[in-house]
Amino acid sequence: MFKFDKLVFGDLxxxxxxxxxxxxxxxxxxxxxxxxxxxxxxxxxxxxxxxRITRLIAxxxxxxxRGVPELLVIYLIFFxxxxxxxGVAKLFGYNGYIELNALTIGTIAIAFISATYSSEVIRAAYxxxxxxxxxxxxxxxxxxxxxxxxxxxxxxxxxxxxGIGNVWQITLKDTSLISVTGLVEIMRQTRIASNVEHSPLTxxxxxxxxxLFLTTFSGKFFKVLEINYSKGxx
Amino acid sequence: xxxxxxxxxEFLLFRNFVEVIGGLDxxxxxxxxxxxxxxxxSLIFALGRVSQNKFISKPIASYIFxxxxxxxxxxxYLIYFGLGSIEFIRESFLWYLLREPFWCGVxxxxxxxxxxxxxxxxxGIQSVTRGQIESGLSLGFNKIDLLRKIIFxxxxxxxxPSYGNELILMVKATSLVxxxxxxxxxxxARKIMAKTFAPVEAFIAxxxxxxxxxxxxxxxxxxxxxxxxxxxxxxxx
Numbered sequence: 206m207f208k209f210d211k212l213v214f215g216d217l218x219x220x221x222x223x224x225x226x227x228x229x230x231x232x233x234x235x236x237x238x239x240x241x242x243x244x245x246x247x248x249x250x251x252x253x254x255x256x257r258i259t260r261l262i263a264x265x266x267x268x269x270x271r272g273v274p275e276l277l278v279i280y281l282i283f284f285x286x287x288x289x290x291x292g293v294a295k296l297f298g299y300n301g302y303i304e305l306n307a308l309t310i311g312t313i314a315i316a317f318i319s320a321t322y323s324s325e326v327i328r329a330a331y332x333x334x335x336x337x338x339x340x341x342x343x344x345x346x347x348x349x350x351x352x353x354x355x356x357x358x359x360x361x362x363x364x365x366x367x368g369i370g371n372v373w374q375i376t377l378k379d380t381s382l383i384s385v386t387g388l389v390e391i392m393r394q395t396r397i398a399s400n401v402e403h404s405p406l407t408x409x410x411x412x413x414x415x416x417l418f419l420t421t422f423s424g425k426f427f428k429v430l431e432i433n434y435s436k437g438x439x
Numbered sequence: 440x441x442x443x444x445x446x447x448x449e450f451l452l453f454r455n456f457v458e459v460i461g462g463l464d465x466x467x468x469x470x471x472x473x474x475x476x477x478x479x480x481s482l483i484f485a486l487g488r489v490s491q492n493k494f495i496s497k498p499i500a501s502y503i504f505x506x507x508x509x510x511x512x513x514x515x516y517l518i519y520f521g522l523g524s525i526e527f528i529r530e531s532f533l534w535y536l537l538r539e540p541f542w543c544g545v546x547x548x549x550x551x552x553x554x555x556x557x558x559x560x561x562x563g564i565q566s567v568t569r570g571q572i573e574s575g576l577s578l579g580f581n582k583i584d585l586l587r588k589i590i591f592x593x594x595x596x597x598x599x600p601s602y603g604n605e606l607i608l609m610v611k612a613t614s615l616v617x618x619x620x621x622x623x624x625x626x627x628a629r630k631i632m633a634k635t636f637a638p639v640e641a642f643i644a645x646x647x648x649x650x651x652x653x654x655x656x657x658x659x660x661x662x663x664x665x666x667x668x669x670x671x672x673x674x675x676x
Contacts, residue, residue: 206524269646269650271607272611272649272654273646274610274612274614274615274649275614276614276615276617276618276625277614280628280629281639281646284638285639285642288639379510381510381512382512385618392513396516405521405523406517406521406525409513409516410517412513413509416508416509417505420507420509421508
């Protein structure tokens with residue numbers, strides 16, 4: 206039933222494979238979280254400016270992606286993404302076959318999902334900052350960029366950090382879904398190993414521990430960040 | 440009418456739509472079993488979580504910690520592939536249930552929602568102020584009446600929005616059960632894609648149905664909020 210001796214490093218076990226898979230999970234999580242944050246900032250901007258069309262597009266995007274299962278979004282981007290990209294390439298006169306690798310597709314898919322959650326967090330954080338401060342900064346003669354960098358930005362980060370920490374945990378757990386695209390991260394490696402060794406329990410429990418380890422430690426990291434950013438308020 | 444149907448059948452999206460609706464009952468079945476059980480268990484676990492007795496609250500806290508720290512996919516695989524590899528379970532009566540992907544899915548979804556739900560309810564229960572409980576006690580309520588008439592109504596009302604979020608997450612989570620060969624909407628969409636080689640139409644058809652399900656869920660939660668928060672209703676005149 207259990208074959209924990211198969212977890213050793215080297216040719217006899219799956220230890221090193223699982224370590225690389227864990228690194229892949231971390232890489233995908235960080236990349237998609239970063240890309241997701243960029244997308245989220247654009248979405249928030251589109252929602253907050255007084256333009257009906259951008260607002261409509263942004264709320265359509267967040268509503269749809271949050272209302273549809275993550276797996277479906279990943280399938281759609283994984284299986285449908287290539288044809289869209291080839292269609293775009295055709296517009297520019299390129300008729301060859303393009304195939305993005307699983308890492309790119311997976312990162313984009315997870316980023317699309319994580320951006321919807323991040324955008325809500327950032328929007329709430331933006332609205333939580335007292336508008337009087339912007340006026341005060343204007344009265345002091347600060348430029349728009351200065352107001353954003355020195356007044357709004359730091360406070361938005363402080364308000365958003367706890368929520369961003371939650372989004373990070375969701376993103377980290379969502380990366381397990383891109384195992385369906387064939388990208389060798391923890392979940393995919395676990396399935397491969399358990400199929401070879403005929404011992405699903407061993408490797409699935411290991412995977413559970415790896416995820417638990419990742420979520421716990423990144424949670425601790427975010428706690429430290431939060432304390433650091435709230436120094437002025439403690 | 441006949442003409443309209445045959446006209447619509449020309450469209451791949453419409454044909455896919457009809458086919459995906461065939462999986463709606465399987466998705467709903469998963470929800471209809473795991474959500475009510477999950478709700479009741481969440482309440483019980485939340486009470487255990489706030490209990491003074493460490494032998495009750497500590498195991499529940501670690502259960503919540505483990506389930507919330509691991510992806511649902513790991514839990515589904517653990518139950519579907521993992522439990523099936525244990526000799527003892529294969530020989531017991533449990534095997535009649537656990538060899539079906541459906542019951543594995545129900546079990547995994549219930550375990551998952553109980554962990555999240557009990558954490559939500561814990562927040563609600565702890566938000567009931569000391570004064571309300573004391574006034575209940577001074578009126579001579581016993582423990583069960585206190586729970587039934589004071590703590591639960593106040594707590595549930597407060598957590599309705601966040602529990603509504605959890606319900607929507609559960610609707611979305613049912614799609615993962617398709618990875619254990621269970622043919623619900625996502626599974627059928629996948630099958631259509633393999634058959635027609637038109638991924639976008641297949642998954643958009645399923646996506647529209649999920650959106651619709653979640654829309655209904657949101658309306659249901661809104662109705663509950665309206666019904667149980669009469670003091671917050673905006674008078675329309």
